[in-house]
Amino acid sequence: MVRVGFGYDVHRLTEGRELWLGGVLIPHTVGALGHSDADVLLHAVCDALLGAVALGDIGFHFPDTDQRWKGADSKVLLKAVVDLLHERGWEVGNVDATLVLERPKIMPHVPAMRATMAPLLHVGEDAVSIKATTNEKMGFVGREEGVCAYAVALVQRRA
Ligand code: MG
Numbered sequence: 001m002v003r004v005g006f007g008y009d010v011h012r013l014t015e016g017r018e019l020w021l022g023g024v025l026i027p028h029t030v031g032a033l034g035h036s037d038a039d040v041l042l043h044a045v046c047d048a049l050l051g052a053v054a055l056g057d058i059g060f061h062f063p064d065t066d067q068r069w070k071g072a073d074s075k076v077l078l079k080a081v082v083d084l085l086h087e088r089g090w091e092v093g094n095v096d097a098t099l100v101l102e103r104p105k106i107m108p109h110v111p112a113m114r115a116t117m118a119p120l121l122h123v124g125e126d127a128v129s130i131k132a133t134t135n136e137k138m139g140f141v142g143r144e145e146g147v148c149a150y151a152v153a154l155v156q157r158r159a
Contacts, residue, residue, distance in 0.1 A: 098130075
């Protein structure tokens with residue numbers, strides 16, 4: 001038995017913040033604003049996984065009113081989501097995600113992101129797809145005011 005889930009997230013870009021994407025610190029002039037480390041890619045993946053098993057969303061499980069998650073490493077959130085799936089008898093099949101931002105170039109960082117995410121998801125790196133596109137200078141992403149991410153995840157019943 002398999003299930004599919006979808007996730008979307010967006011964060012504002014601002015000076016004085018770090019840019020964490022896919023669990024990797026990306027050198028850049030601006031970073032993502034948020035209660036946690038604002039890793040938009042990991043948040044979208046968390047929501048895709050939660051969506052696949054209809055267990056709510058990341059805001060429900062890790063509310064930004066909770067001081068525990070202030071400045072939180074989103075890898076900890078992803079691990080908690082995967083643990084939750086395992087407890088409910090599910091395991092991750094694969095994840096496919098797309099980042100949307102104008103700068104910097106993401107492709108050089110994709111191998112590190114996949115290597116970081118695969119063990120958290122308990123899958124091989126070949127089951128973690130990360131793609132990136134610009135928004136062709138249109139809209140809030142085009143003006144470099146924000147970064148967004150989309151993800152789908154397949155989960156399956158544990159053997
Ligand atoms: Mg978020």
